[in-house]
Amino acid sequence: MTRPHKPTRMLGVLFAFALLVSACGGDSEDAGSASETDQSDGDQGASGTTISVPEDHQTIQAAVDAAKPGDMIMIGEGTYNEAVDVETDRLTIRGADRNTTILDGQFKLENGIRVLSAKGVAVENLTARNYTTNGFFWTGVDGYRGSYLTTYRNGDYGIYAFDSVNGLLEHSYGSGSPDAGVYIGQCYPCNAVIDDFVSENNGLGYSGTNSGGNLAVVNSVFRNNRAGIVPNSGSYELCYPERETSVIGNLVYSNNNGDTPAIDVALLAMGNGIVVPGGVRNTIERNRVWNHTRTGIGLVPFLEEDANDNMPEASDWEQPCDEQKAKPATAPEDVENPLLWNPQENIVRGNVVSESGIADLGIGSVDTDLSELGNCWSNNKATTSRPKDLESLAPCDGDQVGKVAAKGWDVDELDVVSWLAEQGDQPEPKDYKDSPEPPEQDNMPDAATAPAEPATNMPPKVDLASIEVPEKPVS
Numbered sequence: 220m221t222r223p224h225k226p227t228r229m230l231g232v233l234f235a236f237a238l239l240v241s242a243c244g245g246d247s248e249d250a251g252s253a254s255e256t257d258q259s260d261g262d263q264g265a266s267g268t269t270i271s272v273p274e275d276h277q278t279i280q281a282a283v284d285a286a287k288p289g290d291m292i293m294i295g296e297g298t299y300n301e302a303v304d305v306e307t308d309r310l311t312i313r314g315a316d317r318n319t320t321i322l323d324g325q326f327k328l329e330n331g332i333r334v335l336s337a338k339g340v341a342v343e344n345l346t347a348r349n350y351t352t353n354g355f356f357w358t359g360v361d362g363y364r365g366s367y368l369t370t371y372r373n374g375d376y377g378i379y380a381f382d383s384v385n386g387l388l389e390h391s392y393g394s395g396s397p398d399a400g401v402y403i404g405q406c407y408p409c410n411a412v413i414d415d416f417v418s419e420n421n422g423l424g425y426s427g428t429n430s431g432g433n434l435a436v437v438n439s440v441f442r443n444n445r446a447g448i449v450p451n452s453g454s455y456e457l458c459y460p461e462r463e464t465s466v467i468g469n470l471v472y473s474n475n476n477g478d479t480p481a482i483d484v485a486l487l488a489m490g491n492g493i494v495v496p497g498g499v500r501n502t503i504e505r506n507r508v509w510n511h512t513r514t515g516i517g518l519v520p521f522l523e524e525d526a527n528d529n530m531p532e533a534s535d536w537e538q539p540c541d542e543q544k545a546k547p548a549t550a551p552e553d554v555e556n557p558l559l560w561n562p563q564e565n566i567v568r569g570n571v572v573s574e575s576g577i578a579d580l581g582i583g584s585v586d587t588d589l590s591e592l593g594n595c596w597s598n599n600k601a602t603t604s605r606p607k608d609l610e611s612l613a614p615c616d617g618d619q620v621g622k623v624a625a626k627g628w629d630v631d632e633l634d635v636v637s638w639l640a641e642q643g644d645q646p647e648p649k650d651y652k653d654s655p656e657p658p659e660q661d662n663m664p665d666a667a668t669a670p671a672e673p674a675t676n677m678p679p680k681v682d683l684a685s686i687e688v689p690e691k692p693v694s
Contacts, residue, residue: 324350364674395654408432422485452497477646497560583633
C-alpha cells in the first residue's frame, strides 16, 4: 500500500524534535547479495513497435497511452511541458538526446514521468526539470530501470523509487532538489542497484527510508550536497527498519554546501558524508570520503515521536516487506513513544576517510550503551574517531563484530544532541527554483539505433567484491 508522504521531510521534523526531547531529559562478498540478484517475473522483453514523438503523436502522454507492452516511445529533441503517467507494462521510453530532449514542468506540474504499478518500464536518455515534486518516479512497481537521466530544479526528489522492487538506476545525474537527488524507499528486499550516479547541490545526495535487502549503492559520486548518503529508519513509512544496504566504492566529498535547497533533515545532517540514522546491518566499504565539517562516516540514532509501531526484533529483520505489511497493527497504547531507532550491526570497513571536522568515523546515541549495538569498524584509513579508537573498541571479525571492549566508549563521545542547537546556525535553504543548470551529460550510446530494452531481469549482477576504493579526482 502506498500513501501520500514526504519521507525525509518528516524525518527531519521528527529527528529534530527527538533530539530536543533527548536534550531535555570478513569479506564483502556477503555484503554484495545485491550482486546475486537476477529477478524476473516471467515477462518477455521488447516485441512491439516504435512510436515516435512528435511524428506519430504530438505528446509523450498520447504516445504512452497508445502503446502496447513491449513498445518503445522515441521522443525527439525539444522541450515538452508535460506530466506523464505510465500504466502499461514493459515500455521503453527514450529521448533522442539526453541534453536536449527535456521534460519541463514550468514549476507547475508535479512529476516529469510517473510510473504507476506498471512492470518493467525503462526510462532513458532524458532530462526532467522544474517539477514541483519529482523528475522521474516509479511507485508500486516490479521491475524498473532509469538510465542516462538528468534531473535538476525539482521540488522534492530527482529520481525516486518508492515501494518498488527489482530495479536499476544508472549513469544518471540529480541536482537542485530539497530532499534527495536519488531515493529508494519502502522495500525489502529491494533487489536494486544504483550505479554510476552523480548527485550534487541537493539537500541530501542519497536518501532511503526503510529500504534495503539486496540494495547496492556503488561507483557513484555524492558531492556538494548538505549531506551525502543518508539511509534511515522510521515507522512513519512501512518496511522498517532500513537494513542491508551495501554502500561500496563511492566518492563522497564536500557535503557541507549551504547554497542549496534543503528540507529540515538536510539542515540537521549537514556536514556529514555518510550518515546512518537508525539503520541496521548495512555494509559501508571501500568508499573514499573527505572534507566534511562533522563526520566522514557517522552512525547516529533517530528518536521518533508519535511512532506508529515498535521497532521489530532482530529476529524479524529478514521478514519481507509484503509480510510485514500484512501484520495486524500494534495497538497505539502498546507502542513505545518516543521510539529510539539505534544504528545496529553495521559494518564500516576498508574506507579511506579524511579531513573531517569532528571525526572521520563516529557513532553516537542517547542513553544507550554503544558497546551493545553490534557495529564494527576495521581496516579504515582514518585519522580520528568518536569515541576514540573505534577500531579497537569494536573490530570486525569477518562480517560480524569481533571482541568488543568493555571500556573506553565514553572517551571523546560523539555528541549528536548538539546538532539540534546548531541547526539554526546553518545557512537558510535556497529556493530550488534558483538551482543552477548542470553541465551537459553523456548521452546513451547508440540511442537512435539501440533496440528497446524493457526493465526485465533487473537488476544486473554486480561483482561487489571486485570494487576498489576509487581514486581521488584531480582538481
